Structure formats: structure tokens, C-alpha cells
Amino acid sequence: MANNVHGSTSVLDVPVIGPEHNFETVTETVAQIPLSSRTPLGWVFGFLIGLALLGALTMSIGWLLLNGIGIWGNNIPVAWAFDIINFVWWIGIGHAGTLISAILLLFKQQWRMSISRFAEAMTIFAVACAALFPLFHTGRPWLAAYWLLPYPNTMGLWPQFRSPLIWDVFAVTTYATVSIVFWYVGLIPDMATMRDRAVSRVKQVTFGILCLGWRGSARHWHRYEVASLILAGLSTPLVLSVHTVVSFDFAVSVMPGWHATIFPPYFVAGAIYSGFAMVLTLAIPIRAAYNLESLITMKHIDNMGKIMLATGLMVGYGYTMEAFFAWYSGSFYERAMMYERMLGPYGWSYWLLIGINVGLVQALWFRRVRANLPLLFVISLLVNVGMWLERFVIIVTTLSRDFLPSSWGMYYPTRWDFMTYFGTIGLFLTLFFLFIRFVPMIAMFEVRTLLPQAKVDHGQAHGAAHGPTGDGPQSAPPAH
Amino acid sequence: MSPIPGIEVNFRRDPTIYDGRFANNGWLQELPKPVTKLTWDNAALVAPSTAERLGIATGDIVQVTHEGRTLRVPAFITPGHARDAFTVHLGYGRTRAGRVGNATGFNGYVLRGSTNPWFGAAEVTSTGDRYWLVTTQDHWTLEGRNIVRSGTLDTFKAQPTFAKEMEHLKLDKPISLYPAHDYSEGPQWGMAIDMNTCTGCSACVVACVAENNIPVVGKEQVGRNREMHWLRVDRYYTGSLDNPDSFLQPLPCMHCENAPCEVVCPVAATVHSKEGLNDMVYNRCVGTRYCSNNCPYKVRRFNFLLYSDWDTPSLKMQRNPDVTVRSRGVMEKCTYCVQRINQARIQAKREDRDIRDGEVLTACQSVCPTESIVFGNINDPESRVTQLKGSARNYAMLDELNVRPRTTYLAAVRNPHPSLPHNASVGGHETEHDSASGTGASEQH
Numbered sequence: 067m068a069n070n071v072h073g074s075t076s077v078l079d080v081p082v083i084g085p086e087h088n089f090e091t092v093t094e095t096v097a098q099i100p101l102s103s104r105t106p107l108g109w110v111f112g113f114l115i116g117l118a119l120l121g122a123l124t125m126s127i128g129w130l131l132l133n134g135i136g137i138w139g140n141n142i143p144v145a146w147a148f149d150i151i152n153f154v155w156w157i158g159i160g161h162a163g164t165l166i167s168a169i170l171l172l173f174k175q176q177w178r179m180s181i182s183r184f185a186e187a188m189t190i191f192a193v194a195c196a197a198l199f200p201l202f203h204t205g206r207p208w209l210a211a212y213w214l215l216p217y218p219n220t221m222g223l224w225p226q227f228r229s230p231l232i233w234d235v236f237a238v239t240t241y242a243t244v245s246i247v248f249w250y251v252g253l254i255p256d257m258a259t260m261r262d263r264a265v266s267r268v269k270q271v272t273f274g275i276l277c278l279g280w281r282g283s284a285r286h287w288h289r290y291e292v293a294s295l296i297l298a299g300l301s302t303p304l305v306l307s308v309h310t311v312v313s314f315d316f317a318v319s320v321m322p323g324w325h326a327t328i329f330p331p332y333f334v335a336g337a338i339y340s341g342f343a344m345v346l347t348l349a350i351p352i353r354a355a356y357n358l359e360s361l362i363t364m365k366h367i368d369n370m371g372k373i374m375l376a377t378g379l380m381v382g383y384g385y386t387m388e389a390f391f392a393w394y395s396g397s398f399y400e401r402a403m404m405y406e407r408m409l410g411p412y413g414w415s416y417w418l419l420i421g422i423n424v425g426l427v428q429a430l431w432f433r434r435v436r437a438n439l440p441l442l443f444v445i446s447l448l449v450n451v452g453m454w455l456e457r458f459v460i461i462v463t464t465l466s467r468d469f470l471p472s473s474w475g476m477y478y479p480t481r482w483d484f485m486t487y488f489g490t491i492g493l494f495l496t497l498f499f500l501f502i503r504f505v506p507m508i509a510m511f512e513v514r515t516l517l518p519q520a521k522v523d524h525g526q527a528h529g530a531a532h533g534p535t536g537d538g539p540q541s542a543p544p545a546h
Numbered sequence: 547m548s549p550i551p552g553i554e555v556n557f558r559r560d561p562t563i564y565d566g567r568f569a570n571n572g573w574l575q576e577l578p579k580p581v582t583k584l585t586w587d588n589a590a591l592v593a594p595s596t597a598e599r600l601g602i603a604t605g606d607i608v609q610v611t612h613e614g615r616t617l618r619v620p621a622f623i624t625p626g627h628a629r630d631a632f633t634v635h636l637g638y639g640r641t642r643a644g645r646v647g648n649a650t651g652f653n654g655y656v657l658r659g660s661t662n663p664w665f666g667a668a669e670v671t672s673t674g675d676r677y678w679l680v681t682t683q684d685h686w687t688l689e690g691r692n693i694v695r696s697g698t699l700d701t702f703k704a705q706p707t708f709a710k711e712m713e714h715l716k717l718d719k720p721i722s723l724y725p726a727h728d729y730s731e732g733p734q735w736g737m738a739i740d741m742n743t744c745t746g747c748s749a750c751v752v753a754c755v756a757e758n759n760i761p762v763v764g765k766e767q768v769g770r771n772r773e774m775h776w777l778r779v780d781r782y783y784t785g786s787l788d789n790p791d792s793f794l795q796p797l798p799c800m801h802c803e804n805a806p807c808e809v810v811c812p813v814a815a816t817v818h819s820k821e822g823l824n825d826m827v828y829n830r831c832v833g834t835r836y837c838s839n840n841c842p843y844k845v846r847r848f849n850f851l852l853y854s855d856w857d858t859p860s861l862k863m864q865r866n867p868d869v870t871v872r873s874r875g876v877m878e879k880c881t882y883c884v885q886r887i888n889q890a891r892i893q894a895k896r897e898d899r900d901i902r903d904g905e906v907l908t909a910c911q912s913v914c915p916t917e918s919i920v921f922g923n924i925n926d927p928e929s930r931v932t933q934l935k936g937s938a939r940n941y942a943m944l945d946e947l948n949v950r951p952r953t954t955y956l957a958a959v960r961n962p963h964p965s966l967p968h969n970a971s972v973g974g975h976e977t978e979h980d981s982a983s984g985t986g987a988s989e990q991h
Contacts, residue, residue: 134874135833136850141771143844145835205833205849205875213813213832223814223830228724231812231834319840320806320947398714402689465839469944470693471685472780472797473844475771 077437078368082177083516084360092361092517096508097263099356105503108355113499119492126485127202135205137482144465144477149203151457152487154312155340156196156494157238158333158453160245161305162341163189167248168301171294177369179512180361184352184501185345186249191497192344193242195490200234202486230314237311241304248297254280255290255511309337316460322403323464326391332384336453339377339423342370343449350443352502361508364437371436374449378427381456385424399469407463411476416459422452548671550600554631555612555668557658560588562748566637566655569647572762573755576773579635580746580794582624583683583781585773586765588638588651589622594787596630597623600670607675610634612657612668619652620677625686625787632668650765680769688782688972693943694741694793695973696958706938709957712973715946722804722948727818729803729925733901734822734952735882736924737908738934739796741958743916744779746794750910750919751777754798757883757909759865759872761853774847776880777910784972791972793958796919798910799824799845799880800943800951807837807846816877822924822952823882831876838877842944843951846879882921883908903929924952 083092129137140147163185170178204210214235216225225232257277264270280286313333316324346367353362392404407416426448429435436442467474501507514520559565561581562574569575575586582591590608592600602608602621610617610632619634627633636658638651659666688694695709702708720726754760754777761774777798783790801824807816808824815831818824838846852874855861865871868885872878883906890906903922911919922931934940939956957973 134849134851136767136772139770140835140850142838142846142848143771145838145848200834203834205831205835205877207832210813210832210834213830226809226811226814228809229812229836230810231836235812315836319810320842320949321840398691468844469691469842470780470797470844471687471689471691472683472778472782472795474685476684 077364078433080363080365082180082363082365083513084363087360087517089514089517089519092514093259093263093510095358095361096506096510096513097260099502100260100504100506101264101269106355109499109503112495113503116492116495116497116499119488120496121492122485123198123489123492126482126489127198129482130202130486131207135203137480138486139477139479139483141475141477143468143473143475144462146203146461146465147477148479148483148487149199150315151454151461152490153196153199153203154333154457155454156192156199156490157241157312158309158337158340159344159450160189160192160196160241160341161309161334161337162345163187163192164241164245164301164305165338165341166345167252168298169305171298172302176516177366179516180363180508181345181349181366181370182512183249183252183505183509184348184507185341186245186252187498187501187505187507188341188344188348189245190242190249191494191501193238193245194497195494197238197242198490198493200231200238230311230318233311233314237308241308244297244300244304248294248301251290251293251297252509252512253505254278255282255286256506256509258282259510260506305338306334309333321464321468322397322399323388323392323407323460326388328384328387328391332381332387335377335380335384336456339374339381340450340453342374342377343446343453346370346374346442346446347450348498350439350446352507354439356502356507358508361513367439367442368433368436371430371442374446375427375430378423378430378449382424382427385420403464403467406467407459410463410467412459412463412466415455416463419452419455419459422448423456426452549609549611549669550671551667551669552630553596553610553668553670554628554665555590555610555657556631556633556665557654557663558633558635560635560637563637563647566640566643569637569640569650570644572646573752575646575650576762576764576768576775577748577752577755578682578773578775578778580748580779581781581792582622583681584622585680585682585768586650587620587679588635588654589679590619591624591627591633591635592621593627593629593631594623594625596627597621600672602672605676605679607673607677608632609671609673610657610668611671612666613659613662615657615659617652617654617657618673618675619654620679622679625783625790626792629788631665632670646762678769680765682768682773682775682778683781686781686783688784688793692973694780694782694795694958695941695955695971696741696791696793696960697971699959699961701971702939702959708971709939709941709973712971713941713945717946717948720804720948720950724809727803727820727822729822732821732925733923734925735801735887735906735921736822736931736935736952736954737798737801737882737911737919737921738931738937738940738954738956740916740918740920740934740956741793741795742918742939742956744794744796744918745916746779746781747915748779749913749915750796751775751779753909753913754880757866757869757886758881759854759869761849761855761872763853767851767853772848772850774849774853774878776845776847776878778845791960793972795955796910797843797845798953799882800843800949800953801880801882803950803952804948806840806842806947806949810836810840812836821887823884823887824879825884826878826881828870828872828876828878833875833877835877842947842949846877848877849874 166178166185167182201207214225254277257273258280261270261273261277264273310330313329317329349362353359389404392400462477466477561579562577563569578585604623605620607618607620634654636654639653640647692712695712697708763774780795780797782793785791805824813830813832815827816837835848849872854871887906890901894901908921911921920931920934922929924932937956940954942951942954
């Protein structure tokens, strides 16, 4: 195939699973990665980088606990800076995993199957990184760790339920819990496969415990289907609600540039946008390194590029509306804020963000760009940078120049700000490398249902033996 | 660079450390100087036009030569300073002042002789070196905002309520999602600050520091915008930078009736008292700093590090025993000297009477030499503060946000000589186009 004869046939016109696959090859391709006793050198290299950065995180959190958040550059007026930027950035990244596993499941999008497992893992690890910030950015994390929770106590004290930070606590803990449960439930049938294929006793026992006694009976499959549908139903509103609540941290305040009704939808679109950028950032190198091109095909890459384009356009609409409303509101302070945001001392960050999230993303209109893996990888990395800058712009430009010019002040990050930030990237990488080494990173049992063979018993076969949806395996040549 | 002659150098006693005898006093070192807002240093003050002519910026070290003596000192651009002249404040640059005063600033005495002790001819050379000067207010224009309001005597006579007319968005009635507090009972505390009489001397700031155990954080932390002063005196310039009108505005916590800080605190560490105070509960604060972000007046101060000295025995005796010494990681701010209110309340209860007007003086009020700051019960129609708040000049800053501040200002009325250039009024919102261009033109000094 391959040659792009004016888009009629291109590398993108491929099924969601390679034609050479059958039940056995799918399972073998995926299961041999965690079961193999040979650790690829690239994995060791990447894991060590993650571990080194994780060390930096441990060190910076230790120093933070010893000295206080004064080691960062935060000040008055810019009392939130890298801490909350990173929190919003990480939690946004997580949203793609939930969208893929929940919303796309409900919409019966078959292409989600081969990327859902590791996208969900990405969600959990991103939420873990995100959760560090609201805790450790407080002045007294040892108290914040439980005072924000509604627990009965002798003083009759409750959290202050009008505060968006309390809503955050509920939103993020719910999100983390549901994501972990959903991910784990989806892992159970594959854990049984791993148990059955494992040779060493240790692996047999470990996977045996993790698969919770799964034997693949019809009753197991039925319960599994019900559970995953319920969890998908629970997760679906979370895709929209979590980042909506995060946006309330800003929208509920009185600050110009924060107090905006556009924030919830605009934040959700931004979250999914950055999330798909991260999935692409991870998927492109992983499928190459582990020869998974026939399972994560160019069709997946193409679809993710399209979603990035769509959500990127929504985000661009958000930027436009922010500027429009600042003018249309007639509010003196909103107009001044927008002026400062565009032409003030942090104007460079605004225009860089516009350049990436409004300008660069337009390249994804072109099939040739979506088919070009190195280019797509660079774009997805830059989108991650752009979405980080978006939060920087929102938080720092608003706080540094608000109502009274006497209190205006610049924010300069310190080395500890950077160490904490890159440290969480280390935590993410470490967890992710452990995941791809020890857990089947593609849902084998789900992907097997994509095979033509799975369609023979239509209606009886387990798994998502749904009718053809247009991009399913029916376009693949008949199997042997 | 070759020396530039024809410059006058002036010597003045320092506004905070005087002739240097108070150089080892941390409170005075950290007190922003009334006009420049410099802390922990002196500098060679110079007019903007002269600085432009000499090609120097704030923080550039210049070498000043006077009667054969030289001093290297950083320049500091000061609007309204006389042209072609430098002012060097004395008292800095001491080497044996003590732990606090050593190695701060530049010794003006090195330059000063006995023949011309206060001013004389000098040459100035730009050295190309830089020095980090630290101020508490980096911005000097009002950006066309109505936070400071002022008019001439003629304006006032024509329309005594001119300051109220400058309101951007008038609120007919209070609007809130939440049920209103009942402020009809008991004393309700409020403050009125008269900008007509404030001279900007900053004694209020030091009094507040002394009363409320406010820590000294040092130059490096002030440079990171982390000074802890609960009360600050804002300084703004309007008009031409070479001959501006300047305004000084003491700014404590506004004690908003609809306080934006309170609704965002997740642990209810900042709450409203039934007497209208916006209280801080240090024990409960976990330090999310959301309250500070949501404070339109930016009066909240955060203990980013452990600023209070808990160990030095002599400092324990120095502190006010009625005020908590705050630890790392908690937010703090002006309390309207709640400890003084409570002392007066105890006394009043023992004598079975109400608290009398003037019985509670906040620390800032008690030292104000011009009585610009008046505090009291706004439920008492006879109290001085109620009467001042009834003045035609009274206005609430940022009233359009519906925060209903308890601290209000009396607009400045000035009576300039008709032949002098002056602004008829200050504080009315300019049209947005004007202000937007003004924003960019003067964004940094």
C-alpha cells in the first residue's frame, strides 16, 4: 500500500489490526513482552532516565518539606505558579485515557481497543503526578493531607464546601479511584492469560493472584462485560466533570482572566487535546520499539491526530472567545488583563502558546502530516509544551498584574521549580516503564475480538463482538 | 565612559535609618522608604529625564565625584526629582553597624565634605556595573484606574461627591449567592483613611510591625516580593514623570463584607466575625494561598519560609504576647488589631458598658501624626469613623467587585496654584483605549 496517490490510498488507509494476525499471534505479540526474561537495552536506558528524574523529585520534595515552599519562586502576588500549572497540566493529560476507555467504548469505537490499556495506564500515572502538587504546594502538607477531607472530628470542623479546592479533592480522588478500578478490571482476563503462559513459578503465582481466579467461563465474561459497562458509564461523566471542576479553581474567583464562563468547556477540550498529544508521544516510540505496528496501526495514529486537531480547534475557539469576552464585557480590568497577557512582560508565552495550539496544530489537517511519524511525534511533544504554556499564561499573567498596580510583581521560577516539575516527569516515566515491562500493554482479549475469526460466532463470542462500524476488521482480507 | 560634569549632588538624612544611627534596626531597614519604596539600601536618586540623558537605568552603578572624592553608588530613577541632580541619602554603607546593618547600601559620607555639607557640584561617570536594588512597589502609574481619587478645590466645590462619581460600575443593591451577614447588632468595625492628610511617613507600617509580631525577611526575600508587612503605603504618580502629582495610599486589609478570600479557603481558615472582621485562624491554615490569589487588594502575606525567629531569647521578650507568632506555611494579614478590640471589650464588660468610640485605636491609627487613619464602630452614628464615612469624599476602592470593603478612603482634594500645571482630577476611568496605550508605555521603570 503506502504511496499517497492524492490521498486515495495512503499509509493511513489500513485496518485497525494487521491482516497477518490471528488469535495466537495477537496474544503472543503482546504477552511475550512482559513474560520475556530479556530486558531490552532501550528499556533499561529509559527506565534509568526516569529513575534519575524520580530521584530529583524525591530530593526536591525533601528539601521542600525541610524549608517550605519558599524554595520555589512563588510570591505575593503570584502565589500559585509552577505548582498549579503542573497540576492542571498532568490532570489534563490523564483525560485522554478516560476518553478512550469510556466514551469511545460507549460509542463502540473499535480502534480504541489496542490503545486503551496503555492510555488508561497513562491516565493513572498522570493523576499520580498531578496529585502530588495540590498536596505538596500547600504550606503545611502534613495537615493538608487530611484537613481537606470531610472526616468526623471532635471539633465538629468540616472543610469549607464553598471552596473549589474542596470540589477538586472530590473530583480528583473520584477520578483516581474510578480510573484505577476500571484499569484493573480491564486487566483481569489478560492477567489470566499471563498466568497461563508464564513459565516461571513466581510469575505464575503473581499473575495468578492478580487475575483473581479468572477461568474464562461464560459467567465470568458476562460479569466482566457488565462491570466494564458500568465503569465506562461512571467514567464518562468524569471525562467532562474533572477538568470542569479544575477550571472552577479559576472561574469561581474574582480575578480578571480567571472569572470566565468559557473555562469549563475550554478546559475539558484542552485536557483531551493534551491527553491525545501525550498518548501519541508515548505510542509512536513504543510501537516502534516493540514491533507493535500491526496492532497499533497507522489507523490509530491517524484517528488520534484527528482528535488532536478537533480538540485543538476547540481550544483555539476558547482563546478567541477569551479575548472577545474581555473586550465585549466592557470590564476595564478584563480588557487591561488581556492587554497585559498579549503585550505585557509575559507576552512571549502567550504568542508561543498561540503559535503552537492555534498555528502548528493546523498541520494536522494534512494526511501527509498525520502519516509522517517523526513529524507527528514532534507536533505532539510541542502540543504538550503548548498546553503547559496555556496554564502558565492563565495563572501567571493574571496574578502578576491584577487590580492594583502597586502590587504587581514578576514571577521567576527557581531551580527547585524546575526540579519538581521534571521530577514528576521522572515519576511518570518510571511508572510507565515498569508498566510496559511487567503488564501486557495492549488488551489482548479485546484486540482478539477485532479479528475476522471473532466474527464467526457473532452474538455468542465473548468480548465486544459488535457489528461492523466502518473501520473494523471487515475491510481486512479474509484470514487464512 | 567619560565623566559628565554639571551635576549637583545632594546629601540628605535617610528617611528610615536617619543619619545611620538606626542602620542596625531591621524594622527600619525593611521599611520601604516613603517615596522610592526602596528597602535595605540607599541609592543615587535621579530624575527620569536626567537618567535618560546620561543613559543610565535604575540599578546601574555610577561613579559620583564631588570635591575630589568619589563614590560608586547605584542610580535610582525617581519621578519628580530635580533635574541634573543626584540625591544620596546618608547613613548607609556602615561596616560595623551590627548583624543587620553591615553591608547595606553605600556610604554617602565618603563623598560629603565639611565645606558643602548638603550639596555641591559633581561629575558622574557611568560604570556599566549593575547592582540589585529592591523595592516593594515596582510600578508607579495608576494605569488609568480609579483606585486613587483626587480633585482640585474647584472640582470639590462644584461637586463635593466627585469621588463617588468616579465609580466605574455602580451597584444599586448588594448581590450575593450566599445569605447576607447580619451586621445590625453590636459594634461593627470599620476604618476610614483620609488621603488628604496622609503624608506617607510610614510610621503606621512600623507600628503595625511592632504590634503584630511581623517578621523581618531581609533584602533577598523582599526582592522576591515576599515582604510581610500587613499594611503598606502605595505610591502612585500621575502626569509627567518630571513633575508628577504623587499620591500615597495606606492599604491595610479592607475587611470586605463579601470577602473573596473566605469563600475559596478549603479549610475555613479565614472566616468572618460577627463584628465584621475578616479573621485569620492560623492554626487551621494549611497554606493553599488561594485566599491571596483571590484578594483583589493583595494584602495577604504568606510565610513562604520560617520567617519568625523562634529561638533568640531576646526576641521572645520583644514580642507582643497577645499576638500569635506565625510559623512557616501559614497565611497572615491585617486583623484590625483584633487583640486591642478584645482588650477594650474585656474592659467594657467589666464596667458593664459598651466600647466607647476612640477606646480602640489600631496600631497604625495610634501613631499616625496627621490622624489620617480613623477606626471605630460604624454602627454608632456618633463615632468619628461613621462621620468620616458619611463625608462626601468617602469612597470604597474596587467597589464594583461587590466585595463591600470596611476600609474606605477619603479622596484627596488639592489646591494647586492656578499657574502651576496640574491635573484637575485623578481616578476617573479613562476610556479603555487611552488606558490600554498608557498601560504599555509605562510598564516598567
